[in-house]
Amino acid sequence: MIQAHELTKWYGPNLAIDRLSFEIPRGQIVGFLGPNGAGKTTTLRILTGYLPPTAGTAQVAGFDVLAQAREARQKIGYLPEHTPLYPEMRVEEYLHFRGQVFNMDRRLRKARIDVVVDRCGLQPVRRRLIGRLSKGNRQRVGLAQALLHDPPLLILDEPTAGLDPNQITEIRNLFAELRGQHTILLSTHILPEVEKTADRVMIIAGGRIVANGSLAELRQKMQAGAKVLVELAADPAAVQKALASLPGVAEVTVDGREGWCQAVVQPKGMDDLRQAIGQAAANNRWAIRELRAEHASLESYFIRITAQQNQAIEAA
Amino acid sequence: MHTALVIAKRELTCQLYSSIGYVVLALFALGTGLLFFGLQFQRGAEATMRSTFTGIVWLLIFLAPAISMRLLSDEFRSGSIETLMTAPVSDGQIIVGKWLGAMGYFVMLMLPVAVLIGVLEACGDPDYGPLSSGLLGLLLVGGFYLAIGTFASALSENQIIAFLLTIFIISFFTFVLYSLPNASFIPNAWREGISYAYVNQQFDDFGKGLIALRSVIFFLSGIALFLFLAAQVLESRRWR
Known part of the structure; x- marks a missing residue:
């Protein structure tokens, strides 16, 4: 048309x-x-x-x-x-x-x-x-x-x-x-x-x-490159150390509360880290209450992609 | 032509809806009445409207711009020109339609003149030859001034600027060309040419009952020139 x-x-x-x-x-x-x-x-x-x-x-x-x-x-x-x-x-x-x-x-x-x-x-x-x-x-x-x-x-x-x-x-x-x-x-x-x-x-x-x-x-x-949220029954410092050492992880933010700690894991590239994080929790015998990729909305995608383009224009 | 008439009809309706339309109508009726009863309607005077028609030509210097100032300026200001220019309509059709709509309103303005002719008929024995040619002359002058106004309105989103610009251009064809042939620096050979473009002189023959071909050609070519320029200005907006 x-x-x-x-x-x-x-x-x-x-x-x-x-x-x-x-x-x-x-x-x-x-x-x-x-x-x-x-x-x-x-x-x-x-x-x-x-x-x-x-x-x-x-x-x-x-x-x-x-x-x-x-x-x-x-x-x-x-x-x-x-x-x-x-x-x-x-x-x-x-x-x-x-x-x-x-x-x-x-x-x-x-x-x-x-x-x-x-x-x-x-x-x-x-x-x-x-x-x-x-x-x-x-x-x-x-x-x-x-x-x-x-x-x-x-x-x-x-x-x-x-x-x-x-x-x-x-x-x-x-x-x-x-x-x-x-x-x-x-x-x-x-x-x-x-x-x-x-x-x-x-x-x-x-x-x-x-x-x-x-x-x-x-x-x-x-969804590609989305952050992973995981909630574990574990010591926050140990979680920080174990998840940060996984291949493909850019950044780990851990927030501990009432025996449970919540970690947000940002991948370096477009990898899906859920399987590796699940494996790490099993190896350390940590109970998992939640493990999910953060829902990426069109809004966040829009903000990310338009910001990238604006940066490219400024760099040029 | 059909589309131009559709636009003309909308324009005429719009003039009739607007308060300025009625202000212009009232001013025109008042001015025409004063001219007629002040200059001509006297015992023993000739049953003619020549002086009134001449006065109306001067009145139109201010009234025609008031009619034409919103023709395109208002469309630009409101943004409605975008819906018009994205319809299957040419720029020329838009301009001709706008001008025809203004002309339709101008013809309606002539109603008080018809009433005055009725008064002449009731009180005397008017000669309809000069009356008809005078009315034709007024239509041509009005058409010429409204074409200038359409052009000026295409140049600006601001109605006041369009109004003043129209008066400025009309002043050139009236006041400036009236006084220019008398200036010492004008070569003799040019004087006749300059006088030819002086609107009031072109109208004079119509008032006397003459329909001179050269005057008709002057007004029609003037109308065509300014409508063409207006279409060019509208077209140029697309390229800015």
């Missing part, structure tokens, strides 16, 4: 994105993550044809976003950051306007407006002025206009920013309903949201893609 090749964008002397290449297959929900200023919005704006890249090409549904801009834009439903709308218009009036801009005839427009109003939960406010709507409802109007012409690709820039947890859940349910019908490229800061909705994650930092894969692939990467 999306093919980006070596996309580069300079704003004057500042490099916003640096030779981004990626492909997004049809029907997937892709979480597009990155810290502020990483180049997410620039990438989305290039894909929607709002900004031209300084170098590189991008295709949406087989159409070049620059050379075949109109055809490409017809295939995209776009919700920009901050959901800009026309406050003086009524919800239904605005949706009619958007439908006309997308060349929908009156009958199709009316039918689709009924569908998106229903799907986005706008029925109670469909005749209200947009300027008088709550932030949540405005966000729904933004989503409704993106869905209106039934595009195969939805590009949503921070669709849940500023919403309360109930509203976020509603939007997440909406994505679940849309799964399979549209390809969705979803930029967000809310990582649990991505874990719950996305099939795939792309992480951008310093203008470069630093991770790109399915959630299962990323989970494997997240």
Whole structure:
């Protein structure tokens, strides 16, 4: 659905994105993550044809976003950051306007407006002025206009920013309903949201893609090199000494309490130390109450990988 | 053209929703009424609106920028330009649509003039030739000023800057070009050319009942020039 090749964008002397290449297959929900200023919005704006890249090409549904801009834009439903709308218009009036801009005839427009109003939960406010709507409802109007012409690709820039947890859940349910019908490229800061909705994650930092894969692939990467937590009935000093002497251990932190001591073992590389630690406990005849690899969240992975990229940029 | 008309319709509706739209309408009605009853509506006077039309051309120097200042500036400020420029719409369609919407509102502004023509009809025997050509001339001047305003509005996110810039450019075509031919440093050969671009002189013939082709060409080419420049400015935003 999306093919980006070596996309580069300079704003004057500042490099916003640096030779981004990626492909997004049809029907997937892709979480597009990155810290502020990483180049997410620039990438989305290039894909929607709002900004031209300084170098590189991008295709949406087989159409070049620059050379075949109109055809490409017809295939995209776009919700920009901050959901800009026309406050003086009524919800239904605005949706009619958007439908006309997308060349929908009156009958199709009316039918689709009924569908998106229903799907986005706008029925109670469909005749209200947009300027008088709550932030949540405005966000729904933004989503409704993106869905209106039934595009195969939805590009949503921070669709849940500023919403309360109930509203976020509603939007997440909406994505679940849309799964399979549209390809969705979803930029967000809310990582649990991505874990719950996305099939795939792309992480951008310093203008470069630093991770790109399915959630299962990323989970494997997240687990690799994870810290191991172990709780033993033993003297803390002995535990410290025994675990620190194991091959592949970078650091051991021991905290003793009530006859039990808890140790956190950090591996040097990407090794899984659980087996070696279990073996050491057996050799020393220490009772084990707990032995587990620390659960690595997408959040900690995101922090680790973006920090690495920032360090690499600073070093360069 | 269909898409430009869709944008024009939204723009016209927006003008009618905004408070500034009604302020401009009230000011225009007041100014036109004062000009008509102060300058022309006298016992024994000719049943014409020539002086009123000339006065309206001066009024438009300030009223046209008030209509056009928000056309694109407001879209830039709110960010809604992004949804418009990512729809299957060309930059030219956006500009023409915005200008047509402002023109639609300008035509509505002419309603008080229609009322005054009704007063003339009730009290005298007006000659509809000069009245029709005068109205056409006003439409052309309004269209020209609104095209300048559309261009100025494409240059800034700030409506006040767009307003002042429009007045500045219009002032060039009125005050500056009025006084320039009299300056001693201007070669004689240039004087006629400079006078040609003086808006009020171009309008004069319309007020007299003449529709001069050269005047029509002046206004239409001026409108086309400033709309083209506005489209170029909008296009250039993508590359900044």
